[in-house]
Amino acid sequence: MNSKFLVVEDSPTxxxxxxxxxxxxxxxxxxxxxxxxxxxxxxxxxxxxxxxLTDINMPVMDGLKLVSMVRQNASLRDIPIIIITTxxxxxxxxxxxxxxxxxYIAKPIQSSHLIRTISExxx
Amino acid sequence: xSDESRAEKFLELFNKSREFTEELLRENERLRRQLGILEEQxxxxxxxxxxxxxxxxxxxxxxxxxxxxxxxxxxREVIHVVQEIxxxxxxxxxxxxxxxxxxxxxxxxxxxxxxxxxxGVEKISTRIGEGIIGEVARRxxxxxxxxxxxxxRPTLQRPLAAIPLKIKDQxxxxxxxxxxxxxxxxxxxVDYELFALLAAHAATAIxxxxxxxxxxxxxxxxxxxxxxxxxxS
Numbered sequence: 104m105n106s107k108f109l110v111v112e113d114s115p116t117x118x119x120x121x122x123x124x125x126x127x128x129x130x131x132x133x134x135x136x137x138x139x140x141x142x143x144x145x146x147x148x149x150x151x152x153x154x155x156l157t158d159i160n161m162p163v164m165d166g167l168k169l170v171s172m173v174r175q176n177a178s179l180r181d182i183p184i185i186i187i188t189t190x191x192x193x194x195x196x197x198x199x200x201x202x203x204x205x206x207y208i209a210k211p212i213q214s215s216h217l218i219r220t221i222s223e224x225x226x
Numbered sequence: 227x228s229d230e231s232r233a234e235k236f237l238e239l240f241n242k243s244r245e246f247t248e249e250l251l252r253e254n255e256r257l258r259r260q261l262g263i264l265e266e267q268x269x270x271x272x273x274x275x276x277x278x279x280x281x282x283x284x285x286x287x288x289x290x291x292x293x294x295x296x297x298x299x300x301x302r303e304v305i306h307v308v309q310e311i312x313x314x315x316x317x318x319x320x321x322x323x324x325x326x327x328x329x330x331x332x333x334x335x336x337x338x339x340x341x342x343x344x345x346g347v348e349k350i351s352t353r354i355g356e357g358i359i360g361e362v363a364r365r366x367x368x369x370x371x372x373x374x375x376x377x378x379r380p381t382l383q384r385p386l387a388a389i390p391l392k393i394k395d396q397x398x399x400x401x402x403x404x405x406x407x408x409x410x411x412x413x414x415x416v417d418y419e420l421f422a423l424l425a426a427h428a429a430t431a432i433x434x435x436x437x438x439x440x441x442x443x444x445x446x447x448x449x450x451x452x453x454x455x456x457x458x459s
Contacts, residue, residue: 114310115294115297115307116291116294116307116311117310117314120287120315123286189314189319191409192408209407210317211316211317211410213283
């Protein structure tokens with residue numbers, strides 16, 4: 104399988120950490136974005152993204168706004184989204200899922216948990 | 227066939243079927259034992275797999291932290307990377323990075339997070355040898371709050387953990403961690419590895435970045451002086 108992942112994170116450390124975990128998927132193609140707006144720009148390009156992994160707290164456009172915009176866009180709305188954030192309280196999780204995210208993972212991430220969650224969401 | 231020979235035939239059949247049943251029972255027992263061994267082996271493999279997964283995760287965290295720390299010579303960027311490691315890889319909500327002023331022997335906050343849950347974290351100032359943080363800087367040994375002691379709640383002077391930033395035996399600063407993220411109950415094994423990595427690598431990265439910015443400033447001064455000499459001559 105040749106999956107394309109969009110990693111939306113303002114922290115280079117976390118971008119590298121997530122990308123490292125995603126290498127477990129054979130032939131994974133990893134596209135990085137530094138905030139929500141950058142992600143939307145990359146989503147509107149020719150690449151067909153299979154799954155989005157996004158942080159919440161980012162400058163310019165946060166992750167929640169990104170989730171809501173992706174879900175409102177007819178050509179993007181079916182892409183699975185995983186929120187990866189330091190905001191681990193139950194109300195934060197509910198807010199993210201209510202906006203349309205498929206899964207919610209609290210930092211620090213465990214690779215095995217991330218891989219399991221992605222595997223459940225990919226066809 | 228007489229009754230007697232029928233009885234003998236029956237007895238013979240009965241004995242054969244008894245032997246066959248006993249054989250089946252022995253086989254059943256042998257297979258049951260084998261299944262038990264296989265189940266144990268599967269459990270062992272599963273536990274080993276989980277352990278290897280965990281080790282992979284830990285190594286990934288250490289690799290990423292080390293890679294990022296040495297990815298720049300810009301002082302602010304190095305501090306930012308240290309903050310990302312403390313927040314995103316360790317999972318700290320409130321913490322302070324203190325650097326030592328060698329002229330005054332005072333440690334001061336240069337970066338922090340969690341002012342809302344630990345007010346004052348943004349302006350810690352303590353002398354070497356003073357309090358827990360000062361003592362960590364003096365001795366160069368990591369401090370952990372005794373969490374078994376119910377009265378031992380973290381305060382500004384008594385963090386959850388204080389890690390000296392060391393280049394060989396020279397301490398250049400301290401990282402003080404006050405509060406973990408709400409969903410993280412305690413430090414994990416990899417956190418202690420990350421503390422050890424931060425103690426050495428963050429110190430060298432900060433020190434190198436400081437030296438680099440100092441040499442850049444000196445170079446600019448010399449360049450300006452040379453420009454002045456060339457224009458006036």
